[in-house]
Amino acid sequence: MIKAASALMALVMLIQTVPAWAVAQSALAEKALDKAKVLEQRAAHSKPAPVTLTKAGAAAIDPKGDAPLEDPVSCLARSVYWEAKGTDRRNMAGVASVVMNRLSDQAFPDTICGVVTQGSETGRCQFSWWCDGRPDQARELGEYIEAREIARQALNGDLGDPTRGALYFHDKRVSPYWADLFTKTAETGSFEFYRPEK
Numbered sequence: 001m002i003k004a005a006s007a008l009m010a011l012v013m014l015i016q017t018v019p020a021w022a023v024a025q026s027a028l029a030e031k032a033l034d035k036a037k038v039l040e041q042r043a044a045h046s047k048p049a050p051v052t053l054t055k056a057g058a059a060a061i062d063p064k065g066d067a068p069l070e071d072p073v074s075c076l077a078r079s080v081y082w083e084a085k086g087t088d089r090r091n092m093a094g095v096a097s098v099v100m101n102r103l104s105d106q107a108f109p110d111t112i113c114g115v116v117t118q119g120s121e122t123g124r125c126q127f128s129w130w131c132d133g134r135p136d137q138a139r140e141l142g143e144y145i146e147a148r149e150i151a152r153q154a155l156n157g158d159l160g161d162p163t164r165g166a167l168y169f170h171d172k173r174v175s176p177y178w179a180d181l182f183t184k185t186a187e188t189g190s191f192e193f194y195r196p197e198k
Helices: 002-018 020-045 055-061 070-084 091-104 112-117 141-158 177-181
Strands: 168-171 183-189 191-195
Touching: 070 091, 070 112, 070 141, 091 112, 091 141, 091 168, 091 191, 177 191
Parallel strands: none
Antiparallel strands: 168 191, 183 191
16 A cells, blocks of 8 residues: 555656656647648548558558558658648659658657657657648648559559658758758758768
């Protein structure tokens, strides 16, 4: 009984010391989930073409067959949409390729959704849309349907890689400090793509 009371007291003290940034990050993650749900609901009502993976595509993202296949498609499509909406297909394909390249690199999580949400627990999101906290409204439904098709092609291995193996990218309108540390592999109308020296 004394041990249980001590453990409970330790837990209460831990909860009371949770940094304010952790609470803020949780709120940002909740906003990201909300905007993703709105996007999915709008797409569902528009009756887009069904997303179908080949056996090879399904095996690549879920080798044991344990996970629902909709999750990787949706995570990838959301990233393509939020990172590259308003741009052309080549830009969207570049974003999808970076996610797929990270999936096959040991330095990154081993699931599509893990790659997309990486860093949200520390407030250093790899994909800005996941943590930006902005109440974006999904109004470009045609672009989201295109993003889902690009995600399907990427997962099936039918997209190719316009980034030539890039693991990072940035909008051309910004100049992040890390760009000088990596090798530039490609560029599109909107983005520049990079990978570390091997």
